[in-house]
Amino acid sequence: MSRRIYVPCDTTALSLGADKVAEAIRLEAEKRDIPVELIRNGSRGLLWLEPLVEIETAKGRVGYAAVEPGQISALFEAGFVNGNDQHPSCIGLVEALPYLKKQQRLTFARAGITDPVSLKDYESLDGYQGLKKALKLEPQQIVDEVKASGLRGRGGAAFPTGIKWETVLDTASEQKYIVCNADEGDSGTFADRLVMECDPFMLIEGMTIAGLAVRATQGYIYLRSEYPVAHRLLNEAIDKAYQAGYLGANILGSGKHFELEVRLGAGAYICGEETALLDSLEGKRGLVRAKPPLPAIIGLFGKPTVVNNVLSLAAIPYILDKGGQAYADYGMGRSRGTLPLQLAGNVRQGGLVELAFGITLRELMQDFGNGTLTGRPLKAVQVGGPLGAYMPASQWDTPVDYEAFSAIGAVLGHGGVVMFDDTVNMGEQARFSMEFCKVESCGKCTPCRIGSTRGVEVIDRIRRGNSADKNWMLLEDLCETMIDGSLCAMGGMTPFPVQSVMKYFPDELKARGESA
């Protein structure tokens, strides 16, 4: 009987040598004449353990953490194919790890367990059950189920998904579109990538259901070019879905029609903004459009369009399969369901943590993250990407909830949590926020295009101690102008991290000048 050995194939595992590990296992098994079945699974999201090699045993899957190609021969010698749990690299049964056990995985239920491009694996773990139910429903009934779930857009804006779908359903048009925003550009976020690399059929199923719900027959996944692995796996999964009749002109013999195609972005952060994304899909520069009209009414090629984030669409199969109420049973207040959080930056146990809304930031960073990787004291944490505020220790007891975050001027965004130890220079971070906006602004509106350039200059003057007080006032004023006058969130939120540094770490913005 051959042993099943799992070596993950997501970007993080690959970035730490997973391909070489897999090849070394194959060669070593051949040399020793041990029959093994090598499976390239997705990642469990326990990224600090990658490459996490798992061996199937009678008790369950036993893990070996941070395996290096040079170790393989010794691991075989120590009997790891039989799941020897005495080896120092062995972390025991993977599913018994507290990091995984304490999570509430609805969206990431299959991640790491399956071969991401195996339709059989997907179907064996509830895959395509949601679509099969949706095929028996009227569009309005599908929309009602999504409304009942309380799902809000996971891209960052947190707009109720069901209401967006209803608008598109109610807008008459011969052609409508489903667009998946997979331009995950926020630093510290990788949940979309993990969906696409570890469970791509879930996204395909979610988009197909969205198409049925609003009577759209064409879908596009707008994927960032920085994700070559996701690109390959998505295309492979889409091909298989077409072959199996889950996509195309006659979905599972129902007569319903949905086509799906991946389109690559080209390295522009602004294309994560939904209207800039639509312009880019149309083949133009990614310039932000004024709203209204909403994309739900006049969207891609002027037609009614659902634009949803990967995580929103990935939540849909569960909602249709188990019911909107089952999803809404998780969460707090108006934040229903689960949020896949991402622990990143200076963190000992970085990875994906899917939980119902309500856990505090401190619990997340300590209980899951286990503090900083450097072992130095944690100083600041930026939640919600480059447009999110830097939160000081006094705010770490804030529960993960859209309203609780916005009440203190912070944003939950796409759920990225970037931790910094006490060596960080907060003045430098404030400057970077403006610098990033300068590089990535689409240039259409003045507060963002010019404001960010002036922002860098003013911060430089403050840090040099050049008329620091006057320039401090100027920076306050500039931040307000950008917030009030920008066309989209890029210019409108770039000041958030800057203002948080001014408010909570003022000395660090000034310190340089005083010591100069």
Next chain:
Amino acid sequence: MSSNAEWTMQSIQLIIDKLKHKPGAMLPILHAIQDEIGFIPDKAVSLIAQSLLQTRAEVHGVISFYHHFRSTPPARHSIEICRAEACQAMGCRSLEQHAKKTLGIDYHQTTADRSFSLEAVYCLGNCATAPSVRIDDAIHGRVSLDKFDALIAEHQKDMKEAG
């Protein structure tokens, strides 16, 4: 990513013709040309413009808007260093300095022997194992200064063997 000097106007037109029927064909065409040739030659601009019934200015506007597209031949290996916050928290600022010093070039530049080009990138989505560097299509995590040197040496060795 390697530059392929063997392109002709006909070969570019063939790429365009395969894709121009798609709605919003501009980006797919630009990607296909760059994937094939390594960059988007200036001479391709008028062909694209004619085929898509747009002006050359519009095509040029799109090419210059996106960081990914390039109008000049690439180096044999393109190195992208992530400069975004999660990597900053793990020391990417010193990694950038080290890379520039080691290669003797700044961002947007190519080494004299055309082996390496250096670009900044804002997030490779590998943020739990920062700092990250992309070399061609491979992403590398936990890139210490030593690991960076080892990666460069590995690519130099491969180039030497390939001639």
